[in-house]
Amino acid sequence: MGLNEDLIKNTAATFVTPITSRVGRVVPETKDIALQGDAVTLDAAVLYADMVESTHLVSAGYDKQFPPKVFKAYLDCACRIIRDNAGVITAFDGDRVMAVFIDESRLAGAVKSAMQIHWAVLNIINPLIADPKYFNWSGTPYQLQQVVGIDAGKLLIARTGIRGSNDLVWVGKAANFAAKLCSLRESIPTWISQAVYDGMPSETRLRSDNKQNMWAWTTKYGETVYQTKTPWTIT
Secondary structure, X not given: OOHHHHHHHHHHHHHHXXXXXXXXXXXXXXXXXXXXXXXXXXXXXXXXXXXXXXXXHHHOOOOOOHHHHHHHHHHHHHHHHHHHOOOEEEEXXXXXXXXXXXXXXXXXXXXXXXXXXXXXXXXXXXXXXXXXXXXOOOOOOOOOOXXXXXXXXXXXXXXXXXXXXXXXXXXXXXXXXXXXXXXXXXXXXXXXXXXXXXXXXXXXXXXXXXXOEOOEEEEEOOEEEEEEOOOOOOO
């Protein structure tokens, strides 16, 4: 059978095979879902965290070891923070990480993660980048900037690709919109959807010192969203 016939056969098989979904209680791995006709549904908060202008970092003439060290430092901090808040890392795309939160405190966990990632950039990563013990700077040290986007809702998780080379696909508005929010570049590190804002507890909405709202609303992609520059201290 030639490639053309093989593609037609497998595409037709995909289109005629019904997908049976089941409610999940844990974030699935690839092995938990069959390659054909199987899917899992979850109520989840989806978080995307991404570095800003990482292409410039690679092409700006820094020592060749500097960009991968910055990538690793950012992703390591982000992933550790996400896991500390009961999130599950589901995918990497270059310097971007996707995570899913599904427990009862999923909204608070996702938002707290975003604000703690911002704190880590301000108080750990950038100060260490500027420290001459690690890097020598003849001018102004590089300053990492990043963005996190969060949305929440129902997800359908299916398995894609071919046997031996496949991964999970996360289908639903929450995944798409969180990725869109993560793509915003307005010097604002944390963006959340209306659904996240409405459902999250007051501890992630109000400042602990004066009980003032930490969030400002605006409109993006035709929807009301909320933004903040406030970090969450890591102890």
